[in-house]
Amino acid sequence: MLAKKLRIVVAKVGCDIHERGALTLLNVFRDAGMEAIYNGRYHSEESIAKSAVDENADVIAVTDLSGSLVIICRKIKQALKELKAEDIIVTCGGILTKEDIDELRALGVEGCFPTGTPTDEILEKIKVLAG
Amino acid sequence: MRKINIDELITKFAGKDRRAFAKAISIVEDNEQDKDKLLDYAYEQAAGCESLIIGVTGAGGAGKSTLIDKLICEYRKMGKNVGVIAVDPSSPYTGGAVLGDRIRMSSHNCDDGVYIRSLGSRGAWGGISDAAKDVLYLYKVFGFDVIILESLGVGQAETEITNFVDVTVVVLAPGFGDAIQMAKAGVQEIADVFVINKADKPEAENLYMHLISTFDTLPVNEQPLVVKTVASEGKGMDTFVAAVAQAAEKQIPKREQKRVTRIEHEILSDMHKTIAPGLLKLAKKLAGKVLAKEISLMRIGENLKDKIRIDGS
Numbered sequence: 022m023l024a025k026k027l028r029i030v031v032a033k034v035g036c037d038i039h040e041r042g043a044l045t046l047l048n049v050f051r052d053a054g055m056e057a058i059y060n061g062r063y064h065s066e067e068s069i070a071k072s073a074v075d076e077n078a079d080v081i082a083v084t085d086l087s088g089s090l091v092i093i094c095r096k097i098k099q100a101l102k103e104l105k106a107e108d109i110i111v112t113c114g115g116i117l118t119k120e121d122i123d124e125l126r127a128l129g130v131e132g133c134f135p136t137g138t139p140t141d142e143i144l145e146k147i148k149v150l151a152g
Numbered sequence: 153m154r155k156i157n158i159d160e161l162i163t164k165f166a167g168k169d170r171r172a173f174a175k176a177i178s179i180v181e182d183n184e185q186d187k188d189k190l191l192d193y194a195y196e197q198a199a200g201c202e203s204l205i206i207g208v209t210g211a212g213g214a215g216k217s218t219l220i221d222k223l224i225c226e227y228r229k230m231g232k233n234v235g236v237i238a239v240d241p242s243s244p245y246t247g248g249a250v251l252g253d254r255i256r257m258s259s260h261n262c263d264d265g266v267y268i269r270s271l272g273s274r275g276a277w278g279g280i281s282d283a284a285k286d287v288l289y290l291y292k293v294f295g296f297d298v299i300i301l302e303s304l305g306v307g308q309a310e311t312e313i314t315n316f317v318d319v320t321v322v323v324l325a326p327g328f329g330d331a332i333q334m335a336k337a338g339v340q341e342i343a344d345v346f347v348i349n350k351a352d353k354p355e356a357e358n359l360y361m362h363l364i365s366t367f368d369t370l371p372v373n374e375q376p377l378v379v380k381t382v383a384s385e386g387k388g389m390d391t392f393v394a395a396v397a398q399a400a401e402k403q404i405p406k407r408e409q410k411r412v413t414r415i416e417h418e419i420l421s422d423m424h425k426t427i428a429p430g431l432l433k434l435a436k437k438l439a440g441k442v443l444a445k446e447i448s449l450m451r452i453g454e455n456l457k458d459k460i461r462i463d464g465s
């Protein structure tokens with residue numbers, strides 16, 4: 022009954038007030054048998070990275086509708102590096118342009134989900150990345 | 153996922169490496185094969201560790217996490233390191249969970265003197281996750297001055313927490329049922345400190361008066377302490393911290409007895425885990441016989457006497 026469960030920190034960074042995406046993801050992850058951890062809104066990248074280390078999370082899933090995903094993910098990656106926790110996977114969803122996605126890939130952020138991506142697709146990708 | 157070398161992990165753990173600590177907790181939670189080795193180490197080391205362990209329980213939404221957030225602030229002011237274990241319910245259907253206690257405490261994320269870990273209950277009885285009991289040993293060894301355990305709301309038969317902590321705090325808030333609910337849940341017997349939270353609401357005073365009058369009949373040294381707080385505004389925290397200290401003081405003579413009880417409970421819980429699969433198999437077999445009308449459902453007890461015999465010798 023006790024078995025390895027995927028642990029995901031759902032992250033909201035900065036001043037983006039929209040929370041629906043985060044709340045939806047929390048439910049989707051729970052329903053997929055994962056443990057979804059939430060810090061609430063308005064965090065710094067450092068705060069998110071540290072909580073992910075303490076929670077021994079496998080994945081940080083950033084959601085943002087302010088168009089700042091590239092900046093946020095870059096800083097989270099940097100913070101993880103400083104914590105020697107680069108193996109924690111970072112994914113992001115929300116407002117993303119084609120250029121953003123290219124830039125994010127270059128940063129090592131593989132899972133990029135523009136608004137409207139079906140949740141099944143997000144789950145599938147995360148399972149592959151963390152598998 | 154990369155396999156971790158357990159000896160290396162223990163060495164890092166002993167060197168107070170935070171990431172190693174976080175991974176150690178997962179090894180216990182996920183019941184990985186190295187768990188026993190890790191726990192042997194922790195159990196041995198824990199003997200010399202003095203932490204104050206505070207259990208916080210109470211109905212969902214009463215304000216436990218908010219209160220813990222403010223409690224962390226108080227202990228940090230005193231220069232103490234604080235470790236928190238926050239248990240939220242796992243879904244019985246998918247095994248997944250939304251772990252949201254951190255939301256109220258996340259202002260401490262960047263404070264290296266505070267460590268907060270969320271655990272899913274993962275099907276444990278009694279409001280405290282199975283793993284949490286073992287994880288407490290890891291926390292002790294990692295060297296926190298204060299360890300705070302938030303467990304699932306008190307419901308019926310969720311009084312187990314008290315066996316694993318030094319001070320049990322029950323958080324109540326107006327609008328969560330009345331004295332009957334409390335009596336049913338057995339919380340009157342387990343609490344060292346009652347917190348009436350949300351004291352900004354007018355009905356809180358009634359609850360307070362009610363508690364005070366209930367405990368009036370008990371001998372003075374057995375009366376639980378009752379404090380009022382407004383956790384969301386950080387009000388009443390000095391009184392609360394003082395009450396916890398006073399309750400901890402009162403526990404000292406009972407420590408040895410509590411330690412024995414705790415060991416008994418851990419053994420019981422292990423026994424249950426060991427025999428549960430066999431019992432389930434037997435129940436299925438007997439159910440088949442009942443359905444086939446070979447035995448009466450009402451005669452199962454008799455039937456079991458030959459199958460299960462543990463007389464404790």
Ligand SMILES: Nc1nc2c(ncn2[C@@H]2O[C@H](COP(=O)(O)OP(=O)(O)OP(=O)(O)O)[C@@H](O)[C@H]2O)c(=O)[nH]1
Pocket residue numbers: 210211212213214215216217218219253256305349350351352353381382383384385
């Ligand atoms: N009015 C008022 N609201 C409060 C007070 N303390 C907490 N709250 C609010 O009560 C709600 C629940 O608080 P939590 O701290 O999450 O409660 P909890 O007991 O940890 O809840 P669970 O972990 O879900 O069982 C939040 O919206 C808090 O802001 C208080 O003293 N007064």
Ligand SMILES: [Mg+2]
Pocket residue numbers: 216217218252253302
């Ligand atoms: Mg809570």
